[in-house]
Amino acid sequence: MSFGGPEVCHTKQERLTMSESLQSAIKEICEVVGNDRTQMMEIVEQVQDRFGCVSSEAMDLIAQQMNCHRVEVMSVVSFYSFLSEKPKGTVVIRLCNDVIDLMKGANHAADAFRDELGIEFGETTPDGKITLEWTPCIGMSDQAPAALINDEVVTYLGSDGARNIARQLKEGTAPSKLVGRLGDGNNANDLVKSMVHNNIRNAGPVVFAEGIVKGDGLKKALAMSPREVINDVKNSRLRGRGGAGFPTGMKWDFTRQADGDKKYIFCNADEGEPGTFKDRVILTEKPDLMFEGMTIGGYAIGADEGILYLRGEYAYLRAFLDDVLANRRDAGLLGKNICGKGFDFDIRIVMGAGAYICGEETALLSSAEGMRGDPKNRPPFPAQKGYRDCPTAVNNVETFCKVTRILEKGPGWFSEIGSEGSAGTKLLSISGDCHKPGVYEVPFGIKLREVMDLCGAEDVQAVQIGGPSGRLVGKDSMDDQICYDHLATGGSLMVFSRKRNLLKKVLNFMEFFEEESCGYCTPCRVGNVLLRKKIEAIVNGEGEPADLEYLQTLGETVKTCSRCGLGQTSPNPVLTSLESFRDVYEAALKPALKDGSQPEFDIRAALRPAEAIAGRASSHFAE
Amino acid sequence: MSENVTLTIDGKDITGEKGQTIMDAALANDIYIPHLCHHPDLAPYGSCRVCTCLVNGRPQTACTFPISDGMEVENDTDTVNEMRKQIVEMLFVEGNHYCMFCEKSGNCELQALAYRFGVTTPRYPYQFPKREVDASHPNVWIDRDRCVLCARCIRASKDVDGKHAFDFAGRGPNRHISVDAADGIEHTPVDADDKAVQVCPVGSLMLKRQGYKIPIGQRKYDHEPIGTDIETGASKKQ
Numbered sequence: 053m054s055f056g057g058p059e060v061c062h063t064k065q066e067r068l069t070m071s072e073s074l075q076s077a078i079k080e081i082c083e084v085v086g087n088d089r090t091q092m093m094e095i096v097e098q099v100q101d102r103f104g105c106v107s108s109e110a111m112d113l114i115a116q117q118m119n120c121h122r123v124e125v126m127s128v129v130s131f132y133s134f135l136s137e138k139p140k141g142t143v144v145i146r147l148c149n150d151v152i153d154l155m156k157g158a159n160h161a162a163d164a165f166r167d168e169l170g171i172e173f174g175e176t177t178p179d180g181k182i183t184l185e186w187t188p189c190i191g192m193s194d195q196a197p198a199a200l201i202n203d204e205v206v207t208y209l210g211s212d213g214a215r216n217i218a219r220q221l222k223e224g225t226a227p228s229k230l231v232g233r234l235g236d237g238n239n240a241n242d243l244v245k246s247m248v249h250n251n252i253r254n255a256g257p258v259v260f261a262e263g264i265v266k267g268d269g270l271k272k273a274l275a276m277s278p279r280e281v282i283n284d285v286k287n288s289r290l291r292g293r294g295g296a297g298f299p300t301g302m303k304w305d306f307t308r309q310a311d312g313d314k315k316y317i318f319c320n321a322d323e324g325e326p327g328t329f330k331d332r333v334i335l336t337e338k339p340d341l342m343f344e345g346m347t348i349g350g351y352a353i354g355a356d357e358g359i360l361y362l363r364g365e366y367a368y369l370r371a372f373l374d375d376v377l378a379n380r381r382d383a384g385l386l387g388k389n390i391c392g393k394g395f396d397f398d399i400r401i402v403m404g405a406g407a408y409i410c411g412e413e414t415a416l417l418s419s420a421e422g423m424r425g426d427p428k429n430r431p432p433f434p435a436q437k438g439y440r441d442c443p444t445a446v447n448n449v450e451t452f453c454k455v456t457r458i459l460e461k462g463p464g465w466f467s468e469i470g471s472e473g474s475a476g477t478k479l480l481s482i483s484g485d486c487h488k489p490g491v492y493e494v495p496f497g498i499k500l501r502e503v504m505d506l507c508g509a510e511d512v513q514a515v516q517i518g519g520p521s522g523r524l525v526g527k528d529s530m531d532d533q534i535c536y537d538h539l540a541t542g543g544s545l546m547v548f549s550r551k552r553n554l555l556k557k558v559l560n561f562m563e564f565f566e567e568e569s570c571g572y573c574t575p576c577r578v579g580n581v582l583l584r585k586k587i588e589a590i591v592n593g594e595g596e597p598a599d600l601e602y603l604q605t606l607g608e609t610v611k612t613c614s615r616c617g618l619g620q621t622s623p624n625p626v627l628t629s630l631e632s633f634r635d636v637y638e639a640a641l642k643p644a645l646k647d648g649s650q651p652e653f654d655i656r657a658a659l660r661p662a663e664a665i666a667g668r669a670s671s672h673f674a675e
Numbered sequence: 676m677s678e679n680v681t682l683t684i685d686g687k688d689i690t691g692e693k694g695q696t697i698m699d700a701a702l703a704n705d706i707y708i709p710h711l712c713h714h715p716d717l718a719p720y721g722s723c724r725v726c727t728c729l730v731n732g733r734p735q736t737a738c739t740f741p742i743s744d745g746m747e748v749e750n751d752t753d754t755v756n757e758m759r760k761q762i763v764e765m766l767f768v769e770g771n772h773y774c775m776f777c778e779k780s781g782n783c784e785l786q787a788l789a790y791r792f793g794v795t796t797p798r799y800p801y802q803f804p805k806r807e808v809d810a811s812h813p814n815v816w817i818d819r820d821r822c823v824l825c826a827r828c829i830r831a832s833k834d835v836d837g838k839h840a841f842d843f844a845g846r847g848p849n850r851h852i853s854v855d856a857a858d859g860i861e862h863t864p865v866d867a868d869d870k871a872v873q874v875c876p877v878g879s880l881m882l883k884r885q886g887y888k889i890p891i892g893q894r895k896y897d898h899e900p901i902g903t904d905i906e907t908g909a910s911k912k913q
Contacts, residue, residue, distance in 0.1 A: 108857045123842040123855035130844040130853070407846070424843065429721050429739045571824070571843075571850030574724050578765035581848050582799050602798075609761045612734045613724045 075113055077102060082117040089118055090440065092128055092422030096135055097364075097405055105139040124423075131424035131570075133187065133406030134364045141176045141183035143221050146200040147209075150189035150326040151516075151560045152483045152546060158197035161214035168218035182221055188408065188564055189326035190365040193483035193546070194251045194490045201227040203367040205246050238336045243372040250333050254506060256477040256493025257469065259338060259453045266340050267385050269460035273348045274393040278308060281352040285455060288463035289475035294320060294411075294448035295518060295542030296617070300455065303445055306435035307353040310443035315355040318439065318446040319346050320416055322363045324408040325519035326564060327544035330479035331449040333491045335362075335369050338453055339376045343399060345452025347386060348459055350397040353445050358399040361416050364406045373401060408568035412616050413446040414438075415570065426572050427616035450479050450543070471497030474535035482507045484547035500539060501530040509547045514554055514633065519544035520561035521621035523628040524554070554636050558625045559587045565622035576619025579610035583626055594657075595641040596650050604630060682746040697737035697748055698726060705911075707902035708750050709759055709791065711766075711784055712825035713738040714874050718834060720826050723766070725759050725788065756792065763788050764797040769848075771803065771820035772877075778886030779878030781894030785823055786877075787901035806851070811859035814867040814883050822852055822879040832871035840865045852879075 081098045085091035095114060099106050106114075106129045115122040129135045147153075147162055162173070165184055169177055176183040192198035195207035199214075204227045206217065217230055234240040235249045252260060273281050286301030307315060319342060323331040334342055346358040362370065377399055380386040388396050402420045404410050410419045414428035417439050438444025447455075454476055458466045467475040474496035480503065483489045487508030494503065504512055517523050517534075518541035525532075525539065532538045548557060562584035571577040583606060586599055607623030607630075614620050630637060644650050659670050678693035684706050691700030696719060701708045712723040721739040728737050729749035737748070749755055766785060774780050806819035824843070829852070832840040840863040844853035856862035865871065867882055875881065891897070904910040 112857070121839045121842070121855045122857070123839065123844075123853055126844050126853050127842040131846050409846075424846070426843075429719070431741065567847060569847040571845070571847045573722050574762050574765050574769075574823075577824070577848060577850065578769045581802065582765070582768075585800070606761070606799075609758050613727050613758055613762060615721060615724065615736075 071109065074103060074107075074110055078110060078113045079117055082114065087118055088422075089120055090420075090422040092118070092125070093402060093405065093419060095422075096125065096129055097403055100135050100405075103139075104142065105136050107137060107139070111137075127424050128422065131407065132364075132404075135405050139176075139180065141181050143181060143202055143227055144183045144185060144200075145217075145221075146185050146187035146190070147173075147214075148188070148190045148192065148196065148198050148200075149186045149560075150193065150196075150564070151557050152193040152327060153189075153196040153198060154560065155484065155552070156196040157210065160211040161197050161199070161209045164211045164214035165218055168215050169222070177222075182218075187365075187406070188568065189324065189328070191323055191329040191332045191363075192248065193327050193481065194329055195249055196483070200365060201230055204228055204231055205248050205368055206230060207247055207249070238372065241372055243375050244336070244369060246368050248332070248336070248368075250337060251490030252333060252337070253482075253488050253490040254492040254494060256479075256495070258457050258466070258477045258493065259334065259341065259450065259479060260493050261457075264341065264457070264460070266380075267344070267383065267391070269456035269458075270344050270347055270385060271391055273351055273459045274391050274395060278352045278354065281348060281459065282308065284458060284463045285352070286463075288454075288458040288466040290451065290454055290458060290466065291474065291536060292448055293450035293454065293478065293542070295325070295521070295540070297536045297540065300447060300451055303435060303447070304349060304352050306433070307443045307445040310436045312443045314440075314442045315353050316439045316442055316444040317346055317349045317353060317355045317358040318413075318416065318420070318444060319358065319360045319449060319452055320411060320413060320446055321366065321449050322361055322404050322411040322416060323366075323449070324363060324411045324568075325521060325542055325544050326561070327481060327483055327516065327519050327546040328542060329481045329483075330491045330543045332366060332369075334449050334453060334479070335366060335373065339373055340380070341453040341456050342449050343376065343380060343452075344385070345447075345455040346399055347390065347397055348455055349445060349447065349452065351395055353443070355445075356396050356398070358397065359420060359439070360399060360401045361404060361410070361420055362401055363404045363410075367403060370401060370403065377401075407570075408564075409570045409616075409618055412618060414616070416446065417444065424570070426570050427618075429615075448542075470495045471533060471535045473537045478534065478541070479543055480534070480541070480545050481543045482545045482547065485509060485512070485549035485552070486547045494534070496535045497533045499531055499533055500525070503534065503545065504530070504547070507547070509549075511549045511551075512547060513550040513552060514548045516544070516546040516548070516557070516625075517541050519546075520564060520625050521617070523624060524558070524632055525628070526632045528632070553591075554629060554633055555587065555591050555640055558629050559584065559591050561625035562587055562622075565618070565625075569618060569622070573613075573615040573619060575610045575613040576615070576622060579606060579614075579619070580622050582606055583610070583623060587626065590637065590640050593640070593642060594654070595637070597638075597641055598650070599641070600630065600634070600637055603627075680742050680744050680746075682742050682744070682748060684748040685750050685752065691742045693742075695742050697728065697730070697735075697740050697742055697746075700742050701737065701748075701750070702905060702910075705905060705908045706750070707905040708737045709756075709788060709902065710738060711788060711823060711876055712827065714827050714830075714876075716835065716870070717827060717830040717874065720830065723823065723825055724762050727755065727758060727762075729755060759788075760792040760794060761798075763792055764794055764799055766823050767794070767797045768799045768801045769804070770822060771806065777821065777878045779821070779881070781891055781897045782889070783878060783896075784876035784901060787896035790896070791900040791902065804848075809854065809860050810883075811861035812863075812865060812883075813861070815860060815865055815872055815880065816883055817852065817854075817860060817880050818878060819851055820879075821877045823877055824850055824852070825876060827874040827876065828852065828871040828880050831874050832865070832869065835870040838864050838869070838871075840869075840871065 111125040291297040410425040415425040419425040434444040689704040710726040726737040810816040
């Protein structure tokens with residue numbers, strides 16, 4: 053699948069032909085999925101892929117074919133960044149603008165693209181061939197700057213590289229031909245063929261151990277009762293690796309006990325937290341471990357169907373993962389009568405299309421049901437009423453890998469690793485100002501200082517732990533442990549050296565949340581904009597002392613009143629930096645006037661545009 | 676047979692039925708919990724967050740949260756009301772609300788909430804968004820300037836009118852009401868007597884030629900703050 057599109061048609065005859073082909077294509081696309089309304093994502097993604105947009109006409113045709121309302125299709129298409137009503141170029145360049153990519157020089161690549169293509173970001177070349185866009189973190193912070201060219205990933209993108217790519221694309225080179233030297237491991241697999249590097253810096257004993265035999269964990273699970281499997285997972289003290297840290301065994305127990313014959317297990321591979329990329333490496337190197345964990349989970353909760361929700365940014369791994377699934381079916385590890393034990397279970401992949409919110413489990417379920425990625429009200433929780441209103445367990449990619457190993461080696465083996473409240477290992481995605489960015493599998497309980505030593509971080513000013521939704525900490529936290537009770541993280545660790553402007557990082561994070569809020573609830577939809585604007589004012593030297601109290605109060609209200617995890621954590625960049633780096637804020641505030649007052653309103657600045665139009669300075673302020 | 680559940684709201688013991696939300700149990704007991712997206716005839720939605728209460732110390736929306744035995748709800752307290760006031764102010768600065776020129780003035784639930792919470796002027800800067808007006812329909816018009824994204828029209832059109840004439844498009848600050856036609860509300864099956872048209876809490880989805888039928892001064896919230904009818908039990912006698 054590709055999120056680019058073909059050339060825009062110009063002549064009347066072409067338009068007519070396109071209209072006919074659009075109609076027959078949509079009919080075919082819808083029929084392939086059995087005109088199933090819940091497969092709307094697949095349908096609109098394919099239309100986008102083939103026609104470069106989901107046009108107004110296409111929405112009408114989809115609605116007709118699916119016997120639903122046009123506005124329902126519109127509501128889906130308008131939600132996801134990778135879908136659009138207006139035509140995009142045959143090739144879409146999406147340059148990543150997360151903080152790490154900007155620190156590593158994404159702006160130089162941006163200038164080269166602008167210059168060579170003669171367009172701004174958000175625009176398409178006049179010939180309709182190339183669209184240039186910004187995109188938030190694409191999971192390549194360890195090899196930043198990076199960009200997506202349709203589905204292809206390009207990494208370490210400098211000014212020359214960007215210029216070269218733009219030239220080749222203008223000459224009509226296919227994006228797949230832009231990939232230079234292939235990456236390591238399965239990145240070089242025929243079905244992947246990407247220049248992405250794994251950057252596994254520290255292989256721990258659980259996920260990245262050598263010599264794991266495919267099917268061992270599953271066979272042991274199937275020799276036990278589902279209840280015994282859940283007990284093993286409980287006894288291992290495994291908690292969710294996505295960030296929230298809910299005990300996995302307990303989640304599965306709730307789902308197993310919930311009323312309903314049909315149950316589902318979901319793997320959340322919508323790794324969107326800026327600075328996180330460890331799931332990318334699992335998907336590339338350990339997909340069997342993950343799929344096996346899903347199969348074990350399916351057995352434990354009583355599901356016969358599992359769904360991997362894969363973020364659109366990782367579309368380059370789709371064919372490879374489908375192949376891994378096919379191989380597991382051939383090996384009797386998936387499908388009917390698995391391992392000859394009478395257990396039926398299969399897994400399919402649902403693609404996201406550029407929406408961070410879909411990493412929130414109920415938004416993920418909405419999206420997988422073919423709707424916009426709005427989170428659902430809780431209660432009921434997915435364990436009671438999830439996908440298609442059936443009991444559903446949603447777990448992280450890494451969590452499933454751990455399950456497989458726990459079943460293989462026993463809960464005791466796992467729970468002895470790590471710290472008291474946080475058993476096992478954790479995969480960290482480390483990026484930013486350090487010599488060895490990449491993935492580290494470390495035991496829980498490791499001190500932040502040790503992690504900084506491992507990755508070769510010097511002159512550390514601050515570390516963003518757990519991504520923007522986590523915490524910004526300074527040197528006071530170096531002796532704190534990485535675990536659920538102290539420095540909790542879903543995996544993202546971004547290192548900022550002393551030469552970095554922290555307030556600009558906070559601003560970037562707030563821009564991200566503003567962009568990625570679904571807009572369902574008031575505090576998140578409005579509050580994040582207000583927070584961003586105030587931070588922007590402070591960065592621009594327009595901050596007042598009273599602004600710090602404003603940020604604190606507003607941030608707390610957004611956290612308290614928002615409906616889902618996004619809004620409940622989005623003020624964290626502001627609140628945690630206010631806590632750890634208040635001096636940085638204070639230094640950036642406007643100095644008081646001679647009389648000690650702090651005017652909130654700068655009349656000179658406000659008059660400037662009017663003065664520019666009038667071509668003279670206001671007479672009131674004439675010297 | 677319904678099962679009784681007992682809980683407290685601001686220390687007062689009340690009884691509700693199992694399966695009820697906090698909002699429904701409160702309304703049945705003449706307790707007003709400020710709300711905006713909630714409407715008694717529509718499915719709970721939980722978007723405006725004005726009905727946020729502290730439930731056993733944790734923030735929850737009364738309109739979506741089910742009651743349970745022994746539950747302690749904090750509703751009419753300074754802490755909770757201060758947060759609600761901030762949310763109402765956010766809604767004011769997010770859209771373009773010119774109450775003095777709006778024919779909904781006096782019947783507007785957002786305006787009435789602002790008066791109840793003592794909002795004189797929002798503490799946040801106005802955003803002045805550019806939003807579309809659709810007056811193509813002979814009898815109904817949409818002014819998105821005043822929309823608070825409560826989804827009442829969406830729910831009513833889908834669940835009551837059976838038309839699904841509205842839905843949300845866009846996300847984040849760009850979230851907005853879209854109609855089920857490429858070129859305007861006139862091409863949808865919306866009628867003047869649709870439930871969807873009656874439930875808008877603000878002056879966003881309105882009937883044409885009705886704006887000043889009730890003179891200013893004689894409107895619903897002109898004399899008593901919003902919620903008074905609930906607190907006095909008058910809403911049930913109607």
